[in-house]
Amino acid sequence: MKNRILTLFIGIAAAFGMQAQEYTTYLFAYFSGNWPDGEQVRYALSDDGYNYQALNYGRPVVASDTIALKRSVRDPHILRAEDGKTFYMVLTDMRSDMGWQSNDGLILMKSTDLLHWEHTAIHFPTRFPNLEGFDEKNLHAVWAPQTIWDEKEGKYMIYYSIGRHDWEYPTEDPNFNQPYFRIYYSYANEDFTDITEPRLLFDFGTAAIDGDIVYDAKNEEYVLFFKDEGRSVMNAKGNFRTRQGVMRATSKSLTGPYEVEYRHLQKPGQYPTEGSSVFPLIGSDEYILMYDCYANGHYQFCKSNDLKNFTYVQNTPTRGTFTPRHGSVIHITDAERQRLEAWSSLGEAVQDMAKIAVPCYTLDELAKRKDLETYASQVMATKNTPKAFKKTEKKIRKFIAKVKQ
Numbered sequence: 023m024k025n026r027i028l029t030l031f032i033g034i035a036a037a038f039g040m041q042a043q044e045y046t047t048y049l050f051a052y053f054s055g056n057w058p059d060g061e062q063v064r065y066a067l068s069d070d071g072y073n074y075q076a077l078n079y080g081r082p083v084v085a086s087d088t089i090a091l092k093r094s095v096r097d098p099h100i101l102r103a104e105d106g107k108t109f110y111m112v113l114t115d116m117r118s119d120m121g122w123q124s125n126d127g128l129i130l131m132k133s134t135d136l137l138h139w140e141h142t143a144i145h146f147p148t149r150f151p152n153l154e155g156f157d158e159k160n161l162h163a164v165w166a167p168q169t170i171w172d173e174k175e176g177k178y179m180i181y182y183s184i185g186r187h188d189w190e191y192p193t194e195d196p197n198f199n200q201p202y203f204r205i206y207y208s209y210a211n212e213d214f215t216d217i218t219e220p221r222l223l224f225d226f227g228t229a230a231i232d233g234d235i236v237y238d239a240k241n242e243e244y245v246l247f248f249k250d251e252g253r254s255v256m257n258a259k260g261n262f263r264t265r266q267g268v269m270r271a272t273s274k275s276l277t278g279p280y281e282v283e284y285r286h287l288q289k290p291g292q293y294p295t296e297g298s299s300v301f302p303l304i305g306s307d308e309y310i311l312m313y314d315c316y317a318n319g320h321y322q323f324c325k326s327n328d329l330k331n332f333t334y335v336q337n338t339p340t341r342g343t344f345t346p347r348h349g350s351v352i353h354i355t356d357a358e359r360q361r362l363e364a365w366s367s368l369g370e371a372v373q374d375m376a377k378i379a380v381p382c383y384t385l386d387e388l389a390k391r392k393d394l395e396t397y398a399s400q401v402m403a404t405k406n407t408p409k410a411f412k413k414t415e416k417k418i419r420k421f422i423a424k425v426k427q
Contacts (some may be wrong), residue, residue, distance in 0.1 A: 045353035051100040052349025056118040057385030062086045062096035077366035089141040092117040097167040099350045114169040128167045132214045135406040142215040181207040183231040197345040200252040203229040227259035247272045260284035266294035289334040297348025364408035
């Protein structure tokens with residue numbers, strides 16, 4: 023029995039790019055809204071996988087204008103690499119106030135500490151100039167990329183939704199055509215700085231976005247979770263009416279073909295939803311399915327022990343400093359948590375210092391504040407140890423206390 027449990031754990035770990043090390047915490051990477059400040063990467067931590075506390079007062083971890091061609095990002099997907107110590111993140115390169123048809127690419131990022139990231143922006147019309155139909159005039163959007171390890175190929179596969187104007191189809195509203203999104207995939211190079219030419223992974227028959235693939239070790243199959251996107255229409259393949267819900271498809275091969283189950287998985291009556299993400303509970307054979315109920319102001323969490331039947335657990339309100347939109351969750355160690363929390367505490371100290379009204383400072387103190395802000399920015403940009411973050415925070419807290427005397 024013990025050997026069976028160990029084998030199952032290894033299978034689950036492999037599916038999520040994990041090594042056999044002790045995980046204690048859930049890290050949620052997300053963006054927070056449809057405006058430039060909201061379209062940046064943020065972090066939150068959880069002890070149970072359902073309830074999260076935002077880091078850095080809910081402020082960004084990575085500044086979008088330093089990594090994205092559109093200077094905004096959405097839909098961060100984070101993955102621990104097979105080596106157990108490298109992290110990959112892929113994101114939609116998009117700024118929504120430029121229009122929902124304004125993005126033509128994605129972003130690849132790589133890190134060893136979850137704080138400092140190397141990045142590459144992939145603009146599809148430029149990267150694939152000879153690929154018919156993928157020019158800027160015809161490409162509608164490239165949305166919600168995710169990464170998974172392909173054991174057979176020995177490479178990281180990146181999959182994402184693509185919409186093109188020449189794929190649009192009519193709906194029951196004679197004045198509206200629906201963008202037809204299909205899910206495509208590419209392989210990343212060894213440095214995680216480039217991708218291969220897109221290949222079709224999944225065609226639902228109507229628009230499908232927000233793919234999330236999980237390996238089911240018990241049944242030795244891949245499970246693709248996705249959203250039936252767009253206006254309610256009849257899907258001819260399954261004689262099924264779409265309603266912007268979370269659905270499921272399975273395949274024995276990572277690259278398909280996938281067989282669709284024509285049903286919605288979220289809590290009955292809960293529409294619309296998007297950005298589903300599935301991850302295992304730490305120390306358990308159960309999985310969490312979470313998704314963004316963006317019209318109702320909460321994230322919804324369900325759980326399952328077979329990746330097929332999910333039961334509703336709770337709604338987690340999105341308010342205050344925790345306002346997540348489409349994101350993803352990984353497990354992290356206690357040491358990784360301590361690093362993130364020390365970094366966050368330093369960032370919060372800098373913000374607390376900035377909140378003190380200028381008239382409260384003497385001229386010398388204003389100069390000192392500027393020096394501390396500059397130094398703290400350098401530490402946060404170049405250091406990655408709790409010791410370095412705590413030492414700098416201590417200086418700032420001491421200065422704040424003096425100013426408030």
